[in-house]
Amino acid sequence: MVEVPEEFARNTIGREGDPGRAWVASLPGLVDEFLQQWSCTPTGPVTSGGVGIILPVQRHDGSPAVLKISFTHPGNMYEAHAFAVWGGRGAVLLYERDDARFAMLLEQAEWQTLDDLGDVDAATVVIGQLARRLAIPAPPDLPRLSDRADEWEQTLREDAEELGHPLSHRALGAAVATIQDLCRKQPDTMAHGDLHFGNVVRAQREPWLVVDPKGLAGDLAFDALRVLAGGADSLLAADDLGAEVRRRLSIFADAAEIDRERATRWAQTDAAMAALSGRKGGHPDWRVQACEQVAELLA
Numbered sequence: 682m683v684e685v686p687e688e689f690a691r692n693t694i695g696r697e698g699d700p701g702r703a704w705v706a707s708l709p710g711l712v713d714e715f716l717q718q719w720s721c722t723p724t725g726p727v728t729s730g731g732v733g734i735i736l737p738v739q740r741h742d743g744s745p746a747v748l749k750i751s752f753t754h755p756g757n758m759y760e761a762h763a764f765a766v767w768g769g770r771g772a773v774l775l776y777e778r779d780d781a782r783f784a785m786l787l788e789q790a791e792w793q794t795l796d797d798l799g800d801v802d803a804a805t806v807v808i809g810q811l812a813r814r815l816a817i818p819a820p821p822d823l824p825r826l827s828d829r830a831d832e833w834e835q836t837l838r839e840d841a842e843e844l845g846h847p848l849s850h851r852a853l854g855a856a857v858a859t860i861q862d863l864c865r866k867q868p869d870t871m872a873h874g875d876l877h878f879g880n881v882v883r884a885q886r887e888p889w890l891v892v893d894p895k896g897l898a899g900d901l902a903f904d905a906l907r908v909l910a911g912g913a914d915s916l917l918a919a920d921d922l923g924a925e926v927r928r929r930l931s932i933f934a935d936a937a938e939i940d941r942e943r944a945t946r947w948a949q950t951d952a953a954m955a956a957l958s959g960r961k962g963g964h965p966d967w968r969v970q971a972c973e974q975v976a977e978l979l980a
Contacts, residue, residue, distance in 0.1 A: 682709040683736060689729035693752060704752055711750055711782065712736060719777045719786050721748060730893070732757060737789060745789040746776055753783050759823055759896025761785050766823075766871055771814035772891045773884070790890055791883035801912035804878055805929055807889050808908055809936025811881060812901045815891065816870040819898035826872065826899030830864040833954065840957035847960060848953055848976060855980040856953035859946040867899040876904035878911030901937060905944040906951035906975070908933050917971055923978035949979035 685708050693701040712734075716723065720741035728735050733751030740746050751757045764775035764787070777786035795804040834857055841853050848856075873880070874895025884890040897903075909916065909929055919925035927945065934944040956972035958964075 683712045683723065683727050685709065685734065686727060686729045689734065693732070697752065701752065708734065708750065711784070712748065715748055715750070715779070715784055715786075719748075721746065721786065733783070738786075740776070740786075747787050747789050749785045749787055751783040756895060757783055760894055761896075762820075762823060763871065763873075763894040763896035766817070766820060767815060769886070770817065771811045771887075772894065773882075774886075787892075788884070788886070788890075790892070791885075793883040795878035795881040795889065795911060798878075801915060801929070802932055804881075804911055805908060805932045806936045808876060808878065808881055808911070809933045811889065811891055812873065812876055812904060812908075812933075812937040813939075815873055815894075816868075816901045819869050819871045823871075823896055823898045825867070825869075826897055826903060827865055827867045830860050833864065834860045837954060837957065840961060844957060844960050848956065848973065849980070852949070852953055852973075852976045852980040855946070856950040856976065859950040863900065863943065863946060869898050870901065872897045872899045872901050872903055874904065875907060877907040900943070900947065902934070902939045902944045902947045903951070905930060905933060905948040906955070909948060909975070913971070922974060926975055926978060945979055949976055952976040952979065 685705055690705045693705055697704070716738065721738035723736055724739050724745070725737040732754045733749055736748040738746050738748050751760075761775060761778040761780055764772055764785070765778070768774075769788070773790055774788035775785060776788070778784070795807060798804045837853065837856055837860070841848060846853070873891060874897040875893060876891065880893045881889050881891055909926065916922070916925055916929070926948070930944050930948055931941050934941040952972045952975040956969055956976055959969040959972060
């Protein structure tokens with residue numbers, strides 16, 4: 682029986698309560714069941730992410746893979762769908778899936794991510810090129826970002842009012858305008874939905890592949906702020922934060938072959954939403970303040 686990492690178990694139970702406790706208790710049995718069902722043998726210890734565990738395994742044909750089992754979280758509902766649509770195009774391959782129990786057998790990659798590259802500009806080019814490769818036609822059964830326009834606009838206005846308008850009228854107005862202008866009509870293409878440096882891993886089949894997609898259909902520029910999160914320390918230490926933000930957004934937009942203004946507007950809107958939701962959710966002050974700065978500067 683595998684051992685579930687203690688910190689992961691503690692965090693899951695703290696976040697999910699009794700359902701999380703029951704799921705954590707079931708994990709060793711689930712792992713054994715999927716190892717048998719998919720004819721795999723463990724080759725290393727269990728590691729974990731935010732909502733799931735990962736176990737390196739060897740498949741029946743001797744090839745390496747990873748078994749991933751996630752808590753039944755809405756954010757993971759379409760992960761396997763995205764991998765299936767891409768079929769290894771810029772993303773790790775999907776070998777097996779059990780959607781009801783949020784389990785997948787995936788291509789094994791390396792532990793190095795774009796965070797480890799040590800060159801923010803080069804990493805931003807890589808992630809932009811991957812975003813473009815991922816932007817293929819999306820099937821009709823995936824959620825559309827455009828369907829969230831009304832919800833996002835309402836949440837922005839309500840959160841700003843509830844929090845005493847921490848953002849300027851200009852920053853809030855720019856975010857609302859972007860939702861009205863860009864969100865309701867979007868391309869029916871695949872978008873990762875959480876494309877940051879930590880979700881791009883070294884691989885053998887290709888130099889870099891993405892993991893942990895949300896499985897969405899919409900504008901690939903939607904991920905612009907998440908791309909900026911790579912190299913956040915050097916970004917926030919820049920002498921001119923606004924100029925550096927725009928410079929990195931331009932690198933991403935050019936590599937992804939998207940309009941720079943579109944990437945800038947999405948980054949500003951996402952920063953505004955993150956700043957307000959972060960204040961409500963008690964996120965660290967530095968993160969909230971950074972999002973507020975970006976939202977104001979890009980407005």
